[in-house]
Every structure is written in structure tokens, then in C-alpha cells.
Amino acid sequence: MIEFTDLYKAFGPNRVLEGFTLTVRDGETMVVIGYSGTGKSVAIKHVVGLLEPDSGQVAVDGQVVSTLDRHALTALRSRIGFVFQSSALFDSMTIFENLALGLRRRRDMTEAEIASRVTGALKLVDLSGTEHQMPAELSGGMRKRVGLARSIALRPKYMLYDEPTTGLDPVTSAVIDQLIVRTREALGVTSIVITHDMRSAYTVGDRIAMLFQGKIQQVGTVAEIQATTDPVVRQFIEGRPDARAPERASLADAGQVVGLEGMEA
Amino acid sequence: MFVSLGHRSVGLVEGFGNAGYFMADSVRALPDVRTWGRLTAQQMRRLGVDSLPIALFIAAFTGIVLALLASYVLTGAVPIYLVGTLVGKTIMMELGPVLTGLALAGRVGANIAAELGTMKVTEQVDALETLAYNPYAYLVIPRVLAGTVMFPVVVAFAMAMGVFTGWLAATTLLPITTPEFLRGLRLFFVPFDIQYGLIKSASFGFVISLIGCYLGLGARGGAEGVGNATTRTVVYSAEMILVLDAYWAVVLLRGA
Numbered sequence: 001m002i003e004f005t006d007l008y009k010a011f012g013p014n015r016v017l018e019g020f021t022l023t024v025r026d027g028e029t030m031v032v033i034g035y036s037g038t039g040k041s042v043a044i045k046h047v048v049g050l051l052e053p054d055s056g057q058v059a060v061d062g063q064v065v066s067t068l069d070r071h072a073l074t075a076l077r078s079r080i081g082f083v084f085q086s087s088a089l090f091d092s093m094t095i096f097e098n099l100a101l102g103l104r105r106r107r108d109m110t111e112a113e114i115a116s117r118v119t120g121a122l123k124l125v126d127l128s129g130t131e132h133q134m135p136a137e138l139s140g141g142m143r144k145r146v147g148l149a150r151s152i153a154l155r156p157k158y159m160l161y162d163e164p165t166t167g168l169d170p171v172t173s174a175v176i177d178q179l180i181v182r183t184r185e186a187l188g189v190t191s192i193v194i195t196h197d198m199r200s201a202y203t204v205g206d207r208i209a210m211l212f213q214g215k216i217q218q219v220g221t222v223a224e225i226q227a228t229t230d231p232v233v234r235q236f237i238e239g240r241p242d243a244r245a246p247e248r249a250s251l252a253d254a255g256q257v258v259g260l261e262g263m264e265a
Numbered sequence: 266m267f268v269s270l271g272h273r274s275v276g277l278v279e280g281f282g283n284a285g286y287f288m289a290d291s292v293r294a295l296p297d298v299r300t301w302g303r304l305t306a307q308q309m310r311r312l313g314v315d316s317l318p319i320a321l322f323i324a325a326f327t328g329i330v331l332a333l334l335a336s337y338v339l340t341g342a343v344p345i346y347l348v349g350t351l352v353g354k355t356i357m358m359e360l361g362p363v364l365t366g367l368a369l370a371g372r373v374g375a376n377i378a379a380e381l382g383t384m385k386v387t388e389q390v391d392a393l394e395t396l397a398y399n400p401y402a403y404l405v406i407p408r409v410l411a412g413t414v415m416f417p418v419v420v421a422f423a424m425a426m427g428v429f430t431g432w433l434a435a436t437t438l439l440p441i442t443t444p445e446f447l448r449g450l451r452l453f454f455v456p457f458d459i460q461y462g463l464i465k466s467a468s469f470g471f472v473i474s475l476i477g478c479y480l481g482l483g484a485r486g487g488a489e490g491v492g493n494a495t496t497r498t499v500v501y502s503a504e505m506i507l508v509l510d511a512y513w514a515v516v517l518l519r520g521a
Contacts, residue, residue, distance in 0.1 A: 048395050070293075070399065077397045088392035090384075102396035107299075154396075 001026050002047060002158065002192065007056035008214075009042055016042050018214030020056070029184055029191040031205035033198070033236065038211050040194040041085065044160045047192070048080055049073050060158070078106065081151025081189075085163040087143040089135040095122070095146055096131040099153045121153035122146075124186065125179055141172035145179065152183055159183065159191040165200050177203040198237050202226070210236060287479050291409070294401035304407035312373050312408065312474070313415025317422060319372060320365045324423035327360050328352060328430030336439045345441055349449025352431035357458045361424040363510055366469035369416065370502035373470075374477040377408055378498035381481030382491035390482065405478045409471060416470025417463040424462060465513050472509065473502045 007020040016039035024030040032040050045051045046058045049065050058065045060076060068076060089098050099118040103109055109117070122128050125145040135143055144164060151159060161180065165173035177200050184191060184204075195201055201208055202222050209219035210233050218225070218233045228234055294301070335351040381404055384390050393400050428450070435441045477498045484494040 045391075050391050050394060074397045074399075077395055080395065082392070082395040084388045084392060086388050088388040090389055090392070091387075101398075105397050150396075 028206040031201040034211035081156035087147040121149040161193040297402035300402040301406040308407040308411035320423040324427040328427035329434040332431040332434040346445040346449035349446040353450040356427035362466040366506045374473045374498045374502040377477030378481040378495045382484030382494040412470035412474030416466045420466035
């Protein structure tokens with residue numbers, strides 16, 4: 001179980017999280033939605049100790065992440081797979097080396113076992129045969145899948161996905177969604193998926209939480225979110241412009257912002 | 266003006282504080298030998314062996330110029346065999362380490378800052394952490410150790426090349442024979458001359474690689490941030506080489 005409790009985080013004068021509280025139950029896939037720049041990625045980076053909270057805490061299996069020493073944090077991180085928005089593949093290594101790196105850290109596997117695990121992980125994301133290629137030789141969608149395979153290879157208990165479909169075409173996004181579902185079925189992992197792609201959220205999520213102005217606006221099952229009467233959540237999931245000032249939002253406003261006024265259709 | 270001064274002072278103190286944390290984290294990563302041990306050998310090749318061509322190139326031409334300059338300065342005043350003395354002393358104690366250090370500040374320092382900066386802004390450093398690696402053990406220690414160990418090796422080759430081309434220029438372009446050049450070379454030679462040059466180069470290697478790692482891992486904001494980190498690394502490294510050069514002169518030469 002992952003528990004965010006009254007989490008506050010600011011970067012200089014920019015207050016990002018202000019009382020963020022959320023519980024992710026074992027075995028479920030929690031999707032966190034929200035506007036760009038509202039702190040969704042910041043929140044999950046606390047789970048693996050990449051950021052420390054200003055106040056509040058994140059606990060994984062009862063362990064408060066910010067109080068762990070490096071040894072305990074390393075042990076915790078080995079139970080968590082993190083799929084980065086930018087894939088974050090090591091560009092000086094082959095795909096095989098990218099996947100093997102985390103396994104070698106464990107030091108309890110032979111090279112043959114590592115090779116077998118890497119091959120299996122790549123097969124799961126339909127990228128068999130790319131072992132000897134470099135990340136730069138792959139498309140954006142393939143790199144995302146390799147990033148996913150790198151985490152899967154570690155057989156984690158938890159998976160954190162930071163905007164896994166951002167920047168991908170709809171078909172490739174759907175493939176990534178399928179892989180997230182397949183990963184959950186194959187490994188039985190507990191997952192947090194950060195996204196603002198509602199189609200993806202409905203496909204992969206058991207529950208959906210919306211982050212708004214530093215805290216959770218609403219959390220519920222997919223059906224509950226789809227039927228919500230909360231105006232902020234409603235506007236976000238329907239993709240209507242300017243949810244933060246709905247009374248002023250209009251297509252004409254948007255046109256003025258990007259300098260389209262006066263253009264003929 | 267006072268507000269600006271205040272901001273600069275706070276920034277300076279903050280900078281020292283961050284550098285202190287960086288050093289402390291690096292020292293704490295030292296026991297993780299299984300991570301940095303294997304990678305250090307790789308970095309020794311990249312930072313040391315691959316730097317030999319530029320170091321030898323610079324030393325070769327420095328040796329030629331020094332021989333001709335010595336002859337020009339000394340002619341008629343002192344015996345011509347002192348050309349060998351001047352070439353040897355200057356190459357071993359000063360120009361070998363400093364010119365090589367300045368060249369490697371550009372090559373090695375910029376390389377480290379750009380590589381680590383790019384890794385930082387593309388989340389590769391975060392990825393390392395999530396794979397349970399300590400980035401200080403994986404990235405910093407191998408580079409700093411390799412820089413500290415390999416700079417003296419590179420400078421030793423540069424010294425040999427500088428003396429060789431100095432001899433070549435003296436015996437082919439000047440009225441000096443090989444025995445005369447060697448006589449001058451041996452005249453005031455003490456092993457400390459070489460030790461002094463190598464100690465300096467080890468300190469240059471340590472500082473250049475450390476600055477590259479610190480500024481590279483501190484890069485923010487994409488390509489511009491990486492560019493800034495790289496530029497600052499070259500500038501600070503060059504400045505630190507001159508500061509250390511003076512420091513070692515005061516510490517090791519005064520009263521020697």
C-alpha cells in the first residue's frame with residue numbers, strides 16, 4: 001500500500017502540493033489526472049525518494065520514505081519500477097544493457113539468468129530482437145516500451161508510470177495502455193499512473209484521482225468519475241477549456257490567445 | 266545595490282553549501298566499491314588514454330618553442346648547453362602540467378559536464394537512482410578517481426615528448442650537440458622536478474573532474490542549462506589550475 005499523507009512541496013515561491021492525501025491499495029491501479037504542471041509527477045517522485053516533502057509523508061508498506069537511510073531506500077527502490085515520461089534510457093548503452101543494469105545491481109543473478117529475464121521483458125512489450133540496438137535508433141513509442149520493459153525486468157511490487165502516453169500517437173498510446181494492463185495481469189503489481197489522457201485513464205485505471213490546486217479534488221472508481229457532478233472534474237474529463245475559470249472560458253478567448261482572431265475559416 | 270549584494274552573498278553561501286553537500290555525498294559513496302571499481306577503469310581510458318594525443322601535440326610544439334626561446338635568451342650570456350636545462354626544468358615543472366591541464370580542462374572537464382548535465386536533464390540520473398544505484402558511486406567517484414590518477418600519467422608522457430622535441434629542435438636548428446643538450450638537462454636535475462610536476466597534475470585532474478561532475482549534475486533546464494554547466498566548468502577549471510599552480514609553488518618551492 002502507498003499512502004500520501006498531507007504532503008506539501010514547494011519549489012521556491014511555487015507551491016506545488018498543498019495537503020496532498022491519497023491511499024493506493026494493494027493490487028489496484030490508481031490513475032492520477034490533472035492539469036499540466038499541477039504536481040502529479042512531483043507527487044510520485046516522493047514515492048521513490050527522488051524528492052523530499054516539505055511536510056507530510058509518503059509511506060510504502062508502512063515505511064515512511066523520507067526517514068529511510070540510503071540502505072533502506074535502496075531496498076525500497078528495488079521493489080518499485082518507475083517509467084519516466086522521457087523514457088530516461090541510458091543513451092550510451094544498448095537496450096540489453098539498459099535492462100540488465102538494474103538486474104546486475106541485485107547481484108543475486110547469473111549473467112544467463114539476466115539475459116533470460118531481459119529477453120522475457122522485451123518479449124512482453126513486443127520488442128524482441130532489439131537487444132543490441134541503441135536507444136537513439138528507436139522511435140518514441142518503442143523507447144517508452146523499453147522504459148516499461150526495464151521496470152518489468154525487475155519484477156517490482158509497485159509500478160509508477162509518469163505520463164506514459166504523452167507525445168505518442170493514439171494507436172501507440174493504446175498499445176502502451178494495453179501493456180500497462182498486461183503488466184498488471186502478469187505481475188500483479190500495484191500501480192500509479194500519471195496522465196491527462198482520459199481515454200488512457202479509463203482503460204488502465206481501477207480508480208481515478210484528480211489533483212487540483214495541490215490537493216485531491218476527487219477520487220473514485222472509473223464509473224464514479226465518469227458520473228461525477230464536481231464541476232472541476234467534470235470540465236477536465238470532458239476537455240472543456242479553462243476549467244479554473246469556467247464562466248470566462250470560450251473558444252473565442254482561446255483564439256485571441258493564440259492570435260487567430262480575424263482568420264477566415 | 267545593497268539588495269543585489271545581499272542576493273549575491275546568499276547565492277555564494279548557498280553555492281558553498283551545495284558544494285559541501287556534494288563532497289559529503291561523494292565521500293559517503295566511497296564504500297560502494299563494487300559499483301565504482303569496474304567503472305573507474307573505463308573512465309581511466311576515456312579521460313586519460315584518449316587525452317594523450319592532444320597532450321602530446323601541445324607538448325611537442327612547446328618543446329620546440331622552448332629550445333629556440335632559450336637559445337635566443339641565453340646566447341652570449343651563458344653557456345649554450347643551458348638550453349637543455351631550461352627546456353627540462355620548464356617542461357617538467359611548469360609548462361608540461363599547466364598547458365596539459367588547461368587543454369584537458371577543455372577536453373575532459375567539458376566532456377564530463379556535458380555528459381552528466383545531459384543525463385540530469387533527461388532524467389537518466391533519476392532513473393539510475395530508481396534502479397537502486399547511488400549516482401555518486403556510479404558517476405562521480407569513477408570520474409574523479411580516473412582524473413586524479415590519469416592526469417599525472419598523461420602529463421608524464423607530455424613531459425617526455427616536450428623534452429624530446431626540445432632536444433630535436435636544439436640539435437637540428439641550433440648549434441648544440443646531443444651531449445651538450447644532455448649535459449644541460451642533467452645539470453640541475455633532481456627527481457623532485459618530476460614529482461613536483463606530477464603532484465600538480467594530480468591536483469589538476471582531481472579539481473577538473475570534480476568541477477565537471479558538480480556542475481554537470483547541477484544542470485537545470487534543458488540544453489541551455491547543459492551549455493551553461495559546460496562553459497562554467499571550463500572557466501572555473503582553468504581558473505583553479507592557475508590558483509593551484511601558485512599554491513603548489515608556495516607550498517613546495519618556497520625554501521626548497
